[in-house]
Amino acid sequence: MTHRAGRHFLQIPGPTNVPDRVLRAIDRPTIDHRGPDFNRLARDVLDGLKPIFGARGPVIIYPASGTGAWEAALVNTLSPGDRVLMCETGQFASLWRTLATRLGLSVEFIAGDWRRGADAEAIEARLAADKAHDIKAVCVVHNETSTGAVTRVPLVRQAIDRVGHPALLMVDTISSLGSIAYKHDEWGVDVTVAGSQKGLMLPPGLSFNAISNKAIAASRSAALPRSYWSWDEMLNANKAGWFPYTPATNLLYGLREAISMLMEEGLDNVFARHDRHAEATRRAVRAWGLEVLCAEPREYSSSLTAVVLPEGHDADRVRALILEHFDLSLGTGLGKVAGRVFRIGHLGDFNDLTLAGTLCGVEMGLGLAGVPVVKEGVRAALDYLAEARRPASLPRAVA
Numbered sequence: 001m002t003h004r005a006g007r008h009f010l011q012i013p014g015p016t017n018v019p020d021r022v023l024r025a026i027d028r029p030t031i032d033h034r035g036p037d038f039n040r041l042a043r044d045v046l047d048g049l050k051p052i053f054g055a056r057g058p059v060i061i062y063p064a065s066g067t068g069a070w071e072a073a074l075v076n077t078l079s080p081g082d083r084v085l086m087c088e089t090g091q092f093a094s095l096w097r098t099l100a101t102r103l104g105l106s107v108e109f110i111a112g113d114w115r116r117g118a119d120a121e122a123i124e125a126r127l128a129a130d131k132a133h134d135i136k137a138v139c140v141v142h143n144e145t146s147t148g149a150v151t152r153v154p155l156v157r158q159a160i161d162r163v164g165h166p167a168l169l170m171v172d173t174i175s176s177l178g179s180i181a182y183k184h185d186e187w188g189v190d191v192t193v194a195g196s197q198k199g200l201m202l203p204p205g206l207s208f209n210a211i212s213n214k215a216i217a218a219s220r221s222a223a224l225p226r227s228y229w230s231w232d233e234m235l236n237a238n239k240a241g242w243f244p245y246t247p248a249t250n251l252l253y254g255l256r257e258a259i260s261m262l263m264e265e266g267l268d269n270v271f272a273r274h275d276r277h278a279e280a281t282r283r284a285v286r287a288w289g290l291e292v293l294c295a296e297p298r299e300y301s302s303s304l305t306a307v308v309l310p311e312g313h314d315a316d317r318v319r320a321l322i323l324e325h326f327d328l329s330l331g332t333g334l335g336k337v338a339g340r341v342f343r344i345g346h347l348g349d350f351n352d353l354t355l356a357g358t359l360c361g362v363e364m365g366l367g368l369a370g371v372p373v374v375k376e377g378v379r380a381a382l383d384y385l386a387e388a389r390r391p392a393s394l395p396r397a398v399a
């Protein structure tokens, strides 16, 4: 192994770069999770998470990857054989569907082309036809990480309300929370699923369920088996600042620090920063003469951009060259778009020069791989960054 000087560029759409402040917060002795210091930490994070979700109600924290929180959302609210409506927005929606099917749920999957968010009109039509209210939940992925397309959750809420359907609304925000504006209460979401390693800037290992009163009511009669994921024991213990089993103590130190960082910057500023970097990235892609996978401008993701390569060029070969030459990791194409796209993650602890470095690596790598591009992408992105400057009012991070 030869030593690689400088920092690795981890520009996959999760896990994201962990800021030094969060690393230092985690680097502390593990404490007694039944002692007074832990109790303060637990209360800080349980309360501090609520504004990040836009929720007044409880947010449950699991020592698990995001997939665990997917499972928790379903097993706490549904019964064997229940009908669930999901939308094929991409690989993550497809994985959630597989998980639901394995749990014994009956999933209806609205087909999609992996280039846009969930189709609220199709959801409305399906719910309108469900006069018997057999469908118990509608599950959508807010930011589909495999495609870079966002589902407009308020439109899905309106679709459900227009037909007066009682189904629960569940939303996966694993790659949008803390990067793209999201409002659990205001949008009438019943269960919001999230994870630690993307917009929250933490290492992998924590995941979350923000839950509505309606979801809690559903959990009282839900009959799918559950133990580790059970909300009721967790909610009872959390009320007093405890957990029913050993929590991921050191990750919670990191979570407290990450929440402070997001609050110091201000959530609206965090979202505006992501929007701006995403727009600069898309300008680079177009200037190269390449295509953004997301086909609906109102659904462009601010946390990642999936770039489509011309026929005959293997996206994974381009990624491998970029890693080898520039120590820059980009996201691979997943599922149906494997080999055809690579993904640029521009979320989390990320600034103008991180973006500039990332785009330089991509532009040089496209050249090395012999992909026919116009080498004007970096220039287009930098021009946009200079023109759409950070608002002067933006508070500086407190070191």
Ligand SMILES: *Cc1c(COP(=O)(O)O)cnc(C)c1O
Residues within 6 Å of the ligand: 014, 065, 066, 067, 068, 092, 141, 143, 144, 145, 172, 173, 174, 175, 195, 204
């Ligand atoms: C990353 C991701 C997941 C999977 O989370 P894990 O932590 O890998 O279990 C699910 N959904 C979306 C939208 C994601 O981005």
